[in-house]
Amino acid sequence: MSEDHPILQLIRRRSTREHFDPDRALDTQQIRELVRDASRAPSSFNLQHSRFLAVRRLAGKERLRQAAYGQDQVATAAVTFIILGDLRAVEMLPSIMQAAVERGALPQGKAAAWVRMAREIYADECRARDEAFRSASLSAMTMMFAAEARGMVTAALSGFDAEQVQSEFGVEDRYVPVLLLAVGYPCGSESPRMPRLDVSQVLAFDHGPLPE
Amino acid sequence: MSEDHPILQLIRRRSTREHFDPDRALDTQQIRELVRDASRAPSSFNLQHSRFLAVRRLAGKERLRQAAYGQDQVATAAVTFIILGDLRAVEMLPSIMQAAVERGALPQGKAAAWVRMAREIYADECRARDEAFRSASLSAMTMMFAAEARGMVTAALSGFDAEQVQSEFGVEDRYVPVLLLAVGYPCGSESPRMPRLDVSQVLAFDHGPLPE
Numbered sequence: 369m370s371e372d373h374p375i376l377q378l379i380r381r382r383s384t385r386e387h388f389d390p391d392r393a394l395d396t397q398q399i400r401e402l403v404r405d406a407s408r409a410p411s412s413f414n415l416q417h418s419r420f421l422a423v424r425r426l427a428g429k430e431r432l433r434q435a436a437y438g439q440d441q442v443a444t445a446a447v448t449f450i451i452l453g454d455l456r457a458v459e460m461l462p463s464i465m466q467a468a469v470e471r472g473a474l475p476q477g478k479a480a481a482w483v484r485m486a487r488e489i490y491a492d493e494c495r496a497r498d499e500a501f502r503s504a505s506l507s508a509m510t511m512m513f514a515a516e517a518r519g520m521v522t523a524a525l526s527g528f529d530a531e532q533v534q535s536e537f538g539v540e541d542r543y544v545p546v547l548l549l550a551v552g553y554p555c556g557s558e559s560p561r562m563p564r565l566d567v568s569q570v571l572a573f574d575h576g577p578l579p580e
Numbered sequence: 581m582s583e584d585h586p587i588l589q590l591i592r593r594r595s596t597r598e599h600f601d602p603d604r605a606l607d608t609q610q611i612r613e614l615v616r617d618a619s620r621a622p623s624s625f626n627l628q629h630s631r632f633l634a635v636r637r638l639a640g641k642e643r644l645r646q647a648a649y650g651q652d653q654v655a656t657a658a659v660t661f662i663i664l665g666d667l668r669a670v671e672m673l674p675s676i677m678q679a680a681v682e683r684g685a686l687p688q689g690k691a692a693a694w695v696r697m698a699r700e701i702y703a704d705e706c707r708a709r710d711e712a713f714r715s716a717s718l719s720a721m722t723m724m725f726a727a728e729a730r731g732m733v734t735a736a737l738s739g740f741d742a743e744q745v746q747s748e749f750g751v752e753d754r755y756v757p758v759l760l761l762a763v764g765y766p767c768g769s770e771s772p773r774m775p776r777l778d779v780s781q782v783l784a785f786d787h788g789p790l791p792e
Contacts (some may be wrong), residue, residue: 371613403779408776410595414774422785468775502759506720509721524718543790547714559684567619571611571632
């Protein structure tokens with residue numbers, strides 16, 4: 369494979385968008401397909417912490433915009449996903465493991481050991497929260513690429529009042545809002561992409577310290 | 581764009597690998613390119629929390645395997661990245677914003693406001709940690725796709741002793757290890773992919789509750 373593989377082009381082209389086409393909606397099936405792809409991201413023990421609340425009605429998007437300190441993309445995008453992480457994902461592990469065993473993806477003995485290990489690890493609230501953020505973020509990035517592959521564009525927003533999001537949208541405490549992802553079709557011109565640090569500023573080999 | 585776009589095929593094909601070709605290394609330039617692509621992931625205020633420690637020597641990979649509860653992929657992959665999040669990323673924001681202003685990606689006035697806002701938000705240690713996990717995870721997922729586009733395969737591992745990783749590899753406290761990403765070339769057959777929950781189990785529209 370070469371340096372001009374479509375995914376590499378897409379990684380280099382993608383940016384957080386400011387503008388969305390107000391006349392192009394996403395239908396239910398398109399939203400489901402985006403969620404299906406996002407769910408293919410990896411997660412610890414295949415716990416699949418990620419949950420998705422697709423806000424597509426205007427009134428809901430407007431309330432979400434308020435909770436996101438007025439960031440316009442939340443309301444102008446065709447749909448804005450509240451991407452959540454399940455702090456109690458480990459409770460679903462026995463049924464998740466059973467499905468894996470039935471598919472031949474995991475031996476029975478290993479599945480039982482995983483359930484024990486995962487319960488021990490995620491009894492720690494900090495680790496459960498870290499994992500929810502990690503897992504939901506992996507899904508969010510996958511959804512961004514899945515959207516771009518379909519000609520859509522996105523804006524990932526982490527600036528929002530999590531408590532307000534939970535109360536306004538009836539989200540149970542077990543789900544922590546990790547990211548808002550506005551998705552729609554492109555519209556008009558955008559500012560230049562934000563530059564990135566040079567590789568030499570973020571990479572070290574074999575041992576620290578990391579670059580200053 | 582259609583449902584058989586190469587990135588969608590790749591999203592559906594990707595899985596956490598158990599086996600890597602022991603005879604194929606990655607050179608320095610390949611590692612730098614993977615990091616460059618991973619760095620293109622979005623981050624709050626463009627803070628770019630992600631840092632990468634590329635462990636490629638056998639002795640180092642063996643020590644890392646120990647810190648990862650003996651998971652073999654850490655040692656058998658061509659390179660295993662310790663992907664870290666900078667808990668004090670906000671300290672770099674003035675210079676990051678300056679670069680964005682010079683490129684025309686952000687007006688000067690907005691840059692100054694962002695610096696003030698970000699300092700206020702990330703004075704909260706919990707938010708700084710959440711953000712480090714979110715940002716480093718977005719980069720990790722991007723690196724997985726960048727590797728797959730080049731014919732490589734990966735294993736993302738969140739099971740490791742973070743303190744041990746930090747002390748063994750000379751990582752300063754300001755960087756929290758978020759994920760180990762083993763990268764190399766495929767070798768032999770793999771178990772079937774782990775199944776995923778159905779979309780109906782993870783998606784709600786417009787308002788909670790989330791599905792049980």
